[in-house]
Amino acid sequence: MPDVVLQSIHCPQCAGPLGVAEGRRLITCDHCGVRLLVGEQAGYSRWYFPAKIGKLEAVGVGSAWLKKHPGIDKSARSAAFVEASLLYAPIWEYKALVAGWEFGSKLRTQSFLVGEEDRNEHLELQLVREKVAEPRLNERRYYEAALDLAALGATRPRITGREFAMPLLPGELREGALLEAGGTAGKVMEAGRRSVLTPLVGDPAAGTRLFPLRESVTLLYYPLWLLRFRVGSRLYEMTVDGRAGTIFSARAPAANTRRLLVAALQMVVLAAVAAMFLHLPSAWGVGRLTTVIIAVVVSLVVLFTARQFRLHGEVEYHEPYSS
Numbered sequence: 001m002p003d004v005v006l007q008s009i010h011c012p013q014c015a016g017p018l019g020v021a022e023g024r025r026l027i028t029c030d031h032c033g034v035r036l037l038v039g040e041q042a043g044y045s046r047w048y049f050p051a052k053i054g055k056l057e058a059v060g061v062g063s064a065w066l067k068k069h070p071g072i073d074k075s076a077r078s079a080a081f082v083e084a085s086l087l088y089a090p091i092w093e094y095k096a097l098v099a100g101w102e103f104g105s106k107l108r109t110q111s112f113l114v115g116e117e118d119r120n121e122h123l124e125l126q127l128v129r130e131k132v133a134e135p136r137l138n139e140r141r142y143y144e145a146a147l148d149l150a151a152l153g154a155t156r157p158r159i160t161g162r163e164f165a166m167p168l169l170p171g172e173l174r175e176g177a178l179l180e181a182g183g184t185a186g187k188v189m190e191a192g193r194r195s196v197l198t199p200l201v202g203d204p205a206a207g208t209r210l211f212p213l214r215e216s217v218t219l220l221y222y223p224l225w226l227l228r229f230r231v232g233s234r235l236y237e238m239t240v241d242g243r244a245g246t247i248f249s250a251r252a253p254a255a256n257t258r259r260l261l262v263a264a265l266q267m268v269v270l271a272a273v274a275a276m277f278l279h280l281p282s283a284w285g286v287g288r289l290t291t292v293i294i295a296v297v298v299s300l301v302v303l304f305t306a307r308q309f310r311l312h313g314e315v316e317y318h319e320p321y322s323s
Contacts, residue, residue: 046168051223051242058225086176088221090146094192100210142192146181153249
């Protein structure tokens with residue numbers, strides 16, 4: 001057992017002495033049993049959301065998407081997955097208890113009785129701007145991705161602060177890789193403070209007074225499954241939410257059979273137009289004006305549709321941005 005390096009702290013529950021062993025962040029009071037988390041030197045704690053979706057389930061989600069999503073080439077419908085990696089993406093969380101008063105205005109709907117008395121009277125709804133002075137004492141949170149989630153094909157996961165999370169202790173995660181976090185706790189503290197002190201009522205006024213209390217910064221790690229599957233000689237990727245089991249993003253080869261048939265039909269029409277132009281000299285004497293008009297119109301239509309034609313190399317899906 002590691003040597004105890006600190007004995008000069010006391011339990012906030014029973015005031016009994018506590019000993020902290022080196023490398024330990026979760027300690028239990030020997031007197032009352034309360035559990036405490038030791039803060040890190042960088043000024044923030046690290047927590048993680050346990051993955052609810054295993055490897056086989058993540059691959060099943062990916063397979064179901066390939067089978068059902070429209071526009072995917074038939075060869076990819078039953079593609080084999082060759083890799084499934086569990087990654088933990090870092091997300092900064094700033095939390096504060098905001099107290100004070102907010103002064104401003106709100107638009108409210110009110111009903112008014114209009115018309116002459118006892119005749120044609122009716123109610124009308126109107127928007128009325130009212131002055132507001134509201135006391136505040138509530139917890140507010142601010143989230144910021146600690147890396148480029150778009151590079152992983154993901155948007156920021158839906159986090160409300162009520163999800164179950166566990167402290168990230170040394171050696172806690174035996175499966176999955178922690179991605180390196182960017183940014184600093186100080187910058188996150190500044191950005192979070194600006195965000196939570198923005199008044200909720202109308203336009204901010206000079207008399208608005210809000211104060212952050214009990215501020216804290218936490219680095220949260222969210223589980224993502226990165227899947228790779230092979231179609232022919234090419235590898236494609238998709239990202240699966242490790243908790244909700246939904247697709248964050250995916251790429252797959254597109255089905256172009258129908259579009260190729262349309263292109264072939266356009267070529268046939270173009271060949272017919274060319275033959276019509278070759279026939280113009282012999283038809284110049286009879287119906288020459290009608291022949292020229294038809295040839296010009298058909299040519300313009302074919303050229304326009306051919307210009308609009310594009311072969312879709314891939315089908316891409318991205319989950320809408322989450323709050």
